Amino acid sequence: MKLSILVVIVLRLFAITWAVRGGIGLLTALGTAQTFHSSPLGRVLETSMMFAVPAAYVFLAFVAWVFAEAISRRVVGAVDVDLGLSQVTAENLYALGFLGIGLHYSLANLATSIHWLHYIVVHRAGQSVIDGRDGHSLYDVTSSLIPCVAGTVIAMLSPKLGRRLARSIDRLEKRHPGQSVSGETTSSEESGPDRD
Numbered sequence: 001m002k003l004s005i006l007v008v009i010v011l012r013l014f015a016i017t018w019a020v021r022g023g024i025g026l027l028t029a030l031g032t033a034q035t036f037h038s039s040p041l042g043r044v045l046e047t048s049m050m051f052a053v054p055a056a057y058v059f060l061a062f063v064a065w066v067f068a069e070a071i072s073r074r075v076v077g078a079v080d081v082d083l084g085l086s087q088v089t090a091e092n093l094y095a096l097g098f099l100g101i102g103l104h105y106s107l108a109n110l111a112t113s114i115h116w117l118h119y120i121v122v123h124r125a126g127q128s129v130i131d132g133r134d135g136h137s138l139y140d141v142t143s144s145l146i147p148c149v150a151g152t153v154i155a156m157l158s159p160k161l162g163r164r165l166a167r168s169i170d171r172l173e174k175r176h177p178g179q180s181v182s183g184e185t186t187s188s189e190e191s192g193p194d195r196d
Contacts, residue, residue: 002082005169007072009090011064012165013097019061020105020150025054028142069172090169095162098154105151112144 029050064071120141154161 004072004076005090005172006093007075008068008169008172009093009097011068011071013094013101015061015064015068016098017061017101018057018064020101020147020154022054022057022059022061024146024150025057026051027146028139029054089166091162091166093162094165095158098158098161102151102153102155102158105147106155107151109144109148109151113148116141116144 029047
């Protein structure tokens with residue numbers, strides 16, 4: 001596996017992480033944007049600020065995904081060496097990356113999610129969760145539950161997602177046979193028995 005392919009995989013895994021973070025932020029902002037009780041202009045400003053950072057994450061994810069090959073060419077340049085990872089495939093790396101991303105989000109938010117589920121079931125039974133009378137809002141609940149659920153789903157689907165994304169690397173290699181992502185022609189070694 002060439003270094004440029006590994007850089008593309010890492011960039012795309014970061015893009016997925018940013019997309020998940022942005023998507024979670026957008027869902028959370030969408031759920032809480034309706035709870036503001038300020039003036040119409042204030043509501044617009046507050047809402048736009050809530051959506052700005054998650055939207056930036058989604059935009060960065062899109063840019064990193066689309067331009068991963070170009071960034072890889074720029075970063076690796078002429079030193080696109082073969083890493084000697086003949087047994088490790090792009091599918092393995094993607095699946096491992098998805099598993100890591102999923103476990104990170106799931107485990108980082110598990111304790112808080114359990115806390116909120118306990119709070120909702122025991123203390124708020126039969127009451128609205130989003131009324132905010134006790135200082136807690138829907139944002140408090142969704143900011144940990146959504147990442148925990150999303151992380152669990154990503155971790156469970158990691159092998160399937162790894163296979164799908166590995167196909168994009170296969171298409172990349174088929175599009176440029178005998179070349180690395182950086183555009184450098186790879187030299188093929190002569191096959192046959194070694195002569196002493």
